[in-house]
Structure formats: C-alpha cells, structure tokens
Amino acid sequence: MSAPRPRVVIVGAGFGGLEAARALRRAPVDVLLVDRHNYHLFQPLLYQVSVAALPPSEIAYPIRSIFRRQRNLTFRIAEVERVDPVRRVVVMGGSEIPFDYAILAPGSVTSFFDNASIPRHAFELKDLPGALRLRNHLIRCFEAAIGADDPIERQAFLTIAVAGGGPTGVEVAGAVSELLRRLLRRDYPALPAGDVRVLLYEGGPRVLAAFPESLSAAAAKSLVRIGVEVHTHTLVESFDGHTLTLRSGESLRAGTLVWAAGVRATPLPATLGIPVDSTGRVAVLPTLQTREHPEVFVVGDAARVDTPGGTVPAQAPPAIQMGRTAARNVANALAGRPLEAFAYKDPGTMATIGRKAAVASIHGIRITGFPAWIVWLFVHLMQLVGFRNRIVVFVDWAWQYVFYRPASPIILSIDEETLHSKVLDDSARRT
Amino acid sequence: MSAPRPRVVIVGAGFGGLEAARALRRAPVDVLLVDRHNYHLFQPLLYQVSVAALPPSEIAYPIRSIFRRQRNLTFRIAEVERVDPVRRVVVMGGSEIPFDYAILAPGSVTSFFDNASIPRHAFELKDLPGALRLRNHLIRCFEAAIGADDPIERQAFLTIAVAGGGPTGVEVAGAVSELLRRLLRRDYPALPAGDVRVLLYEGGPRVLAAFPESLSAAAAKSLVRIGVEVHTHTLVESFDGHTLTLRSGESLRAGTLVWAAGVRATPLPATLGIPVDSTGRVAVLPTLQTREHPEVFVVGDAARVDTPGGTVPAQAPPAIQMGRTAARNVANALAGRPLEAFAYKDPGTMATIGRKAAVASIHGIRITGFPAWIVWLFVHLMQLVGFRNRIVVFVDWAWQYVFYRPASPIILSIDEETLHSKVLDDSARRT
Numbered sequence: 001m002s003a004p005r006p007r008v009v010i011v012g013a014g015f016g017g018l019e020a021a022r023a024l025r026r027a028p029v030d031v032l033l034v035d036r037h038n039y040h041l042f043q044p045l046l047y048q049v050s051v052a053a054l055p056p057s058e059i060a061y062p063i064r065s066i067f068r069r070q071r072n073l074t075f076r077i078a079e080v081e082r083v084d085p086v087r088r089v090v091v092m093g094g095s096e097i098p099f100d101y102a103i104l105a106p107g108s109v110t111s112f113f114d115n116a117s118i119p120r121h122a123f124e125l126k127d128l129p130g131a132l133r134l135r136n137h138l139i140r141c142f143e144a145a146i147g148a149d150d151p152i153e154r155q156a157f158l159t160i161a162v163a164g165g166g167p168t169g170v171e172v173a174g175a176v177s178e179l180l181r182r183l184l185r186r187d188y189p190a191l192p193a194g195d196v197r198v199l200l201y202e203g204g205p206r207v208l209a210a211f212p213e214s215l216s217a218a219a220a221k222s223l224v225r226i227g228v229e230v231h232t233h234t235l236v237e238s239f240d241g242h243t244l245t246l247r248s249g250e251s252l253r254a255g256t257l258v259w260a261a262g263v264r265a266t267p268l269p270a271t272l273g274i275p276v277d278s279t280g281r282v283a284v285l286p287t288l289q290t291r292e293h294p295e296v297f298v299v300g301d302a303a304r305v306d307t308p309g310g311t312v313p314a315q316a317p318p319a320i321q322m323g324r325t326a327a328r329n330v331a332n333a334l335a336g337r338p339l340e341a342f343a344y345k346d347p348g349t350m351a352t353i354g355r356k357a358a359v360a361s362i363h364g365i366r367i368t369g370f371p372a373w374i375v376w377l378f379v380h381l382m383q384l385v386g387f388r389n390r391i392v393v394f395v396d397w398a399w400q401y402v403f404y405r406p407a408s409p410i411i412l413s414i415d416e417e418t419l420h421s422k423v424l425d426d427s428a429r430r431t
Numbered sequence: 432m433s434a435p436r437p438r439v440v441i442v443g444a445g446f447g448g449l450e451a452a453r454a455l456r457r458a459p460v461d462v463l464l465v466d467r468h469n470y471h472l473f474q475p476l477l478y479q480v481s482v483a484a485l486p487p488s489e490i491a492y493p494i495r496s497i498f499r500r501q502r503n504l505t506f507r508i509a510e511v512e513r514v515d516p517v518r519r520v521v522v523m524g525g526s527e528i529p530f531d532y533a534i535l536a537p538g539s540v541t542s543f544f545d546n547a548s549i550p551r552h553a554f555e556l557k558d559l560p561g562a563l564r565l566r567n568h569l570i571r572c573f574e575a576a577i578g579a580d581d582p583i584e585r586q587a588f589l590t591i592a593v594a595g596g597g598p599t600g601v602e603v604a605g606a607v608s609e610l611l612r613r614l615l616r617r618d619y620p621a622l623p624a625g626d627v628r629v630l631l632y633e634g635g636p637r638v639l640a641a642f643p644e645s646l647s648a649a650a651a652k653s654l655v656r657i658g659v660e661v662h663t664h665t666l667v668e669s670f671d672g673h674t675l676t677l678r679s680g681e682s683l684r685a686g687t688l689v690w691a692a693g694v695r696a697t698p699l700p701a702t703l704g705i706p707v708d709s710t711g712r713v714a715v716l717p718t719l720q721t722r723e724h725p726e727v728f729v730v731g732d733a734a735r736v737d738t739p740g741g742t743v744p745a746q747a748p749p750a751i752q753m754g755r756t757a758a759r760n761v762a763n764a765l766a767g768r769p770l771e772a773f774a775y776k777d778p779g780t781m782a783t784i785g786r787k788a789a790v791a792s793i794h795g796i797r798i799t800g801f802p803a804w805i806v807w808l809f810v811h812l813m814q815l816v817g818f819r820n821r822i823v824v825f826v827d828w829a830w831q832y833v834f835y836r837p838a839s840p841i842i843l844s845i846d847e848e849t850l851h852s853k854v855l856d857d858s859a860r861r862t
Contacts, residue, residue, distance in 0.1 A: 038574065055486050055487075055488040056486075057486040062618070064617075064619070065617075065618065076574075076577070077574045139469060140508075143469065143508045146507070147507070186496075186499060187493070187495035187496065187499060188495070
C-alpha cells in the first residue's frame with residue numbers, strides 16, 4: 001500500500017478541464033474529473049448540429065474513452081452544486097468530495113441580461129440538447145409553414161432572427177440561411193422561396209467586433225450574399241414566440257429567435273464565497289489561482305484574466321492554455337517549485353459564413369472567402385478529439401459539400417410528448 | 432387546369448406505407464402520405480442504436496428526401512386520430528382530409544398483455560426515442576454502479592433482463608451482453624467483470640420459435656457463449672424498476688427490463704368501426720381491402736392475412752410486399768381492372784447473435800455462425816434506404832468490427848430535466 005496521493009478535483013470536461021486533466025497524467029496525484037455529461041463537446045461545431053449538417057455523435061466524445069489509458073484519473077458524472085474552498089470539499093449529488101487542489105472549469109451559460117421574456121422562447125447554442133432543440137424546431141417550422149393557409153402565418157414560420165453578431169451569431173445565421181433555402185428548394189418546393197427570412201441583429205456598430213474592421217466588413221458582405229439581413233446598432237428587446245420587438249419599438253412576426261448575444265459564467269464560481277465580476281467570473285491571479293484560496297484554480301470562461309492587450313476572450317484556445325498552466329502549477333506547488341504566470345498566446349480567430357466562406361485573422365494575416373474556409377476546416381478537423389471522429393466528420397463534410405445537402409434533417413424527439421411542438425399546435429389552432 | 436385526380440391517403444411511412452407510396456409514383460392519383468415522424472425508420476437495426484453501435488441518423492431517413500422526385504406525392508407530419516371509412520375522411524390535427532382510397536399502414540406497438548407494472552418501468556424497442564432511452568439508461572446504470580458502495584446494489588445496476596425470445600429479444604440480449612462486457616472492460620475497469628448479467632426470458636420451449644428447431648438450438652448456444660443466461664418456459668410477471676418477479680414467484684434484483692415479448696396493432700384500425708382481432712389487426716380480404724369498405728386497404732403489422740402456411744408474420748418483408756400489392760390494387764380499381772390477391776413470398780428469416788454470429792433460414796437453407804452473420808450484414812446493408820446511409824453504416828460497422836468498440840456511447844438527453852435519471856437519483860439516495 002502506498003501513501004494516499006494528493007487529490008485534484010477538476011470540475012468540467014470542456015476544453016479547459018479536459019486539458020488540465022490530460023496535463024496531470026504524469027503528476028503524482030489522483031485526479032477526479034467531474035462533468036454533468038459523460039461526453040466532451042466540441043463546441044465550435046455545435047451550430048453545425050443545429051442545422052443538421054453534422055449528427056451530434058460526431059462532435060461529442062465519451063470522456064471515459066478519452067481517459068481510458070490515464071491510470072491516475074477517475075471520472076464521475078455529476079452536477080457540482082458548490083465548492084467550499086475553506087473546508088476544501090466539492091459538493092455534488094448530496095455528498096462531499098474532499099480535495100487538496102481544485103481546478104474549476106465550469107464554463108459559461110447564455111446571458112439574457114434583463115430580457116425576461118427571451119429565455120422562455122429563444123433558442124441558445126450552448127449544449128447538444130439545445131442545438132437539437134433548435135434543429136427540430138426549424139424543421140417543425142417548415143412543416144407548420146406547409147400546413148399554414150394564411151400567407152402571413154406561413155412567412156412568420158419561416159422568419160428566423162439571430163441576436164448577437166459575434167462568431168456564434170454570424171456562424172449560425174449563415175448556416176441557418178443556407179440550410180433553410182436549401183431545404184425549401186429541395187424538400188418544400190411548394191413554399192415560395194421569398195418566404196425564408198434570416199435576420200441578424202447586432203447591438204454594436206459591426207459584426208465580429210473582436211475581428212479587424214476589414215474582416216467585419218467582409219463577413220457582413222458574405223452574410224448578405226447568402227441571404228442574411230444584417231442589422232447593426234439594433235437590440236432585441238423581447239420575443240414571445242411569435243412577435244419579436246426591437247429596442248427601437250419596431251416589431252415583426254418571427255417563428256424563431258436564436259440568442260447568441262452574450263454569455264456569463266455558470267453559477268459555480270459564485271458559490272466559492274469570493275468576489276466575482278458582473279458576468280460571474282473570478283478575477284484570478286496570473287498563476288490562475290484564486291486570490292483567497294491558493295489551492296483553488298479557475299480556468300476557461302469562468303476565469304477573468306486581464307492582460308495589457310485586454311481581457312483574455314472566452315474561447316476554446318485560451319481555455320486550453322489555461323487548463324495546461326493550472327495543471328502545471330498544481331504540479332509545481334506539489335514539488336515546491338515556484339508557480340508560473342499564464343501567458344496567453346493568441347492563435348488567431350476565425351468564423352465561417354455559410355458553406356464556403358470564412359474570415360480568419362491569424363498572427364496579423366487576414367484571410368477571407370473560400371481560402372479562409374479551407375483554413376477553418378483544416379484547423380477544426382485537426383482539433384477534433386479522436387481519430388474516428390475526425391474521419392467521419394470529414395466524410396460527412398465532403399459529402400455535404402459535394403452533394404450540398406444536410407446529412408440528417410430528421411426530427412428526433414426523445415420525449416414523445418414533444419412531438420406536437422408548440423409551433424405545430426399553434427398552427428393547428430390558427431387554421 | 433386539369434380535373435382533380437383521385438386522392439390516396441397513406442397512413443404510416445414504415446415499410447408498408449413507404450412501398451405503397453413508391454409503387455403509386457406513376458399512377459394517376461394524388462398521394463398524401465402521413466406519418467407522425469418526418470423520417471422512415473429502418474427498424475431491423477433499431478437494437479443497434481440501443482447499444483450505441485449505430486448513431487440514430489444512420490437508420491432514419493427523411494421522408495421528404497425519399498420522395499423528393501415523386502411529383503404526385505405530398506407528405507404531412509401528423510398523428511392520425513381516426514379514419515372514418517363511411518364518410519371517407521382521415522381525421523388528424525383537428526382537421527378532416529377526404530380520400531378516395533386509403534392505405535393504412537400504421538404498424539404495431541408493444542403489447543404488455545396484462546402486466547400493469549411493466550409499461551411504467553420497462554424499455555421497448557419500437558422507435559428511435561425508445562432505443563435512445565435504453566442506451567442512455569444502460570450507460571447511466573454503469574455510472575450508478577461505479578458510484579454504488581454496496582456490492583448487491585452494484586450488481587443490480589448491471590443486471591439486465593430481456594423478456595421475449597423472438598428475433599428482437601435475441602438480438603437485443605446478444606448485443607447488450609456484448610456491449611456491457613466490452614464497456615466494462617474498456618471504460619469501467621474498476622467494476623468486477625462478473626457483475627454484468629444479461630438474462631433472456633422466453634415463455635415457450637425455445638427461442639426463435641418461428642425458426643427451424645436446429646437454428647433455435649444454435650442461437651441459444653451462441654447466446655450462452657457471449658454471456659446471456661437463457662431461460663425458456665419462463666414468464667416475466669412484474670417489474671418495479673428494481674425487482675423483477677417471474678410467474679414462478681422467483682424474483683431477482685435488476686436495473687433494466689427490455690420488453691420484447693409481444694406486439695399488437697396500433698389503435699388506428701379499431702377506429703374504423705369494423706371488427707379487429709384480439710391483437711387489434713384487421714382480417715383483410717386477399718386483395719388487402721377491408722371486407723366492409725373496399726376503398727380502405729390495410730397492410731403491414733396491422734393487417735391479418737391468413738394463408739395455408741399460417742398467418743403472415745409481422746415483419747418488414749411481408750409489409751413491403753403488401754404495400755406493393757395494395758398500391759397496385761388501387762391502380763387496378765381506378766382502371767377498372769380486376770384486383771389481384773396478395774401472395775406472400777417468404778424471403779427467409781434471420782437474427783444476429785452478438786457481433787459475429789447469426790442464424791438464417793432462407794428457402795429451406797439453414798446457416799449459422801459467422802457465415803450467417805455475413806449474409807445478415809449484406810442483406811441489411813442492401814436494404815438500407817439511401818446511398819449515403821449505406822456507406823456510412825458500413826464504415827461504422829467495419830470500424831466497430833475491427834476495433835471492437837461502440838461508436839458513440841454518449842448520454843444525450845434532449846430534456847435537461849432527465850439528466851438526473853431515476854437510477855442516478857436512486858443511487859444517490861441509497862448511498
């Protein structure tokens with residue numbers, strides 16, 4: 001029997017938590033990785049699931065498979081309720097798990113700000129169930145449109161608004177516009193092509209505000225070309241499932257609102273009993289430790305790291321880099337070595353616009369259009385976890401690209417009760 | 432403007448309805464095809480989805496895609512409430528659709544006979560949501576077993592009973608046994624291998640009662656070899672989610688019961704106002720018309736066709752053949768030609784037992800073991816609708832076969848509320 005090794009609890013198996021767990025594979029510790037799902041989600045491609053371009057299984061990878069060979073790691077599927085940094089326990093499923101070190105990577109959730117009506121009716125793209133709900137809803141809208149007698153109703157079913165002009169909003173608006181026009185042309189020829197409307201609302205002066213201005217302009221142009229109506233300086237005020245109202249007071253009929261206008265940290269950091277910022281994040285030390293509890297690290301979307309170049313963005317690459325640094329610092333602390341400061345290496349940013357255009361800004365180099373799409377495709381395929389996923393995703397994409405059709409636009413309700421969706425019921429009631 | 436053409440309403444896009452709709456593609460009629468889902472399900476492979484060997488999208492094909500080029504066909508997604516053969520209307524979604532001819536192919540549902548407790552706790556394999564629920568439940572049982580302190584509890588989570596020794600029961604028992612042992616070995620090495628138990632209960636004297644006796648014996652032997660405990664002459668009496676009680680009074684702890692012990696027709700035929708048999712089926716004329724209403728045809732699992740060789744079984748091949756005959760008879764009736772009698776051509780029966788064995792009986796030739804599995808694989812791949820599905824399924828199978836691991840064992844709850852499944856909650860309560 002060897003002496004018990006220090007226990008490192010990692011909360012969240014997103015990009016940050018996964019990388020931290022991996023980086024500890026040779027450390028003399030017992031790692032307990034906890035996530036509410038049994039899979040790691042490749043979130044950058046989530047919008048592709050929502051437009052039926054990829055099946056869910058191809059962007060979700062079972063956590064136990066990933067860590068099959070890592071002997072010092074245990075995985076538990078559970079929802080962590082809170083972390084008590086004073087008693088050094090993680091509370092989950094009614095029981096308390098003690099830790100020597102904790103790396104918190106709980107990620108972020110959608111922020112609806114003060115729009116009380118929106119969470120009830122809008123779709124979000126933060127997890128697989130959400131992406132599938134949006135996919136099912138879009139196809140149900142088409143079925144409802146086919147069944148609608150009133151042309152105004154019909155148009156409303158085919159009007160999709162996207163709030164938020166960041167990468168997620170831009171990608172989903174482009175993909176949805178292409179999906180709907182393609183679906184209409186191929187599977188619903190009875191519907192007038194002009195009925196499909198996709199509107200993108202951005203509160204600021206330009207889409208992709210974090211990108212160089214020239215790329216914002218190129219993205220907006222590409223969006224318009226594939227049928228997206230881009231509205232900047234426009235805020236969505238409310239949505240009741242049928243009518244969308246803008247801050248300006250203007251309103252329009254729409255069957256769908258996708259909310260991609262903001263994120264905030266999950267409620268977990270707030271349970272630590274230490275200060276969090278207005279979006280729920282913990283301002284961590286350069287070592288990624290919390291100021292108050294050096295055994296507790298926070299990484300990814302839940303960590304606020306300010307650098308001379310600005311706050312590190314809530315994206316996958318910084319989360320991965322933070323996860324690695326936090327893991328190394330746990331090992332440093334255990335070995336009595338000085339901890340290292342996190343230094344963010346910006347790999348560049350990119351966003352796709354529909355099926356064959358993208359914008360990318362990589363180390364000062366700006367690429368647009370089809371070449372950027374090829375770069376985007378390559379980067380994402382290389383990042384996908386697991387060899388099998390990589391080839392199957394590639395086959396699927398190649399197929400879609402050549403034959404130009406979504407892979408599996410089926411409505412798949414796990415819950416039979418949801419078969420008669422709100423939209424279909426409403427449609428029946430109106431006709 | 433041409434004169435309105437006769438309307439043929441087809442209810443159900445399973446094997447029978449799909450074939451009927453296709454067979455009417457050149458007939459001078461307007462076809463309205465109605466199904467509650469927007470996809471056709473390749474039901475013979477459904478059990479493969481339940482063991483995570485195939486993702487759902489690979490056995491479901493969008494109906495609008497299938498009929499994209501069939502100009503005389505309209506598809507509607509709706510639940511048909513009843514059919515009024517006197518007024519010649521189909522009632523769905525609150526509205527009435529008039530028809531000149533109706534081909535009813537509503538299929539079958541699970542029959543629980545008088546076991547009142549079973550529907551609440553057992554899993555069934557009749558549709559995709561059901562298969563996914565079973566898959567999620569099995570993986571949750573493993574997660575619960577990992578968390579269980581009591582060895583009796585742990586074993587109970589890993590005990591799976593299958594009721595019914597027909598092809599579905601045999602296939603799911605074999606596949607589940609292989610999946611669980613494989614999962615345990617690879618992803619849950621902390622669990623004792625002996626804890627996995629798969630029990631198959633058959634009320635009659637042998638499994639696969641419809642097959643020749645030598646194949647039943649071969650199937651039972653193959654099942655035992657891959658770890659299935661086969662109990663014939665044994666009826667399941669009740670199941671409360673934790674304890675399974677047999678008709679004999681014997682009981683055991685089990686986390687899962689899969690019910691594959693019987694089917695009956697959906698409630699639709701009973702709405703016709705004509706006699707149905709004890710399993711809800713309509714005894715149709717040799718022409719597949721109902722005796723009382725010659726404009727109404729019934730095909731597939733909902734039709735009872737008695738031949739000198741016995742009642743035609745509730746399977747895909749007879750459903751397809753009936754769909755074709757019914758469509759031809761609609762065309763015959765319209766053209767004033769005599770109707771033809773349905774003549775069932777038995778293509779043989781087969782069932783897989785786990786990953787590399789099967790039994791098949793084809794025109795008197797009996798094959799067992801690996802050769803039968805190859806035949807089974809080939810027949811099913813060739814039958815799969817759509818070229819893309821065929822190659823992707825093949826890639827997946829080849830992958831699984833070579834690397835011996837399930838393709839995507841992720842727990843995917845569309846409903847976030849279902850995250851904490853009953854089993855996990857129970858487990859937490861007990862520990």
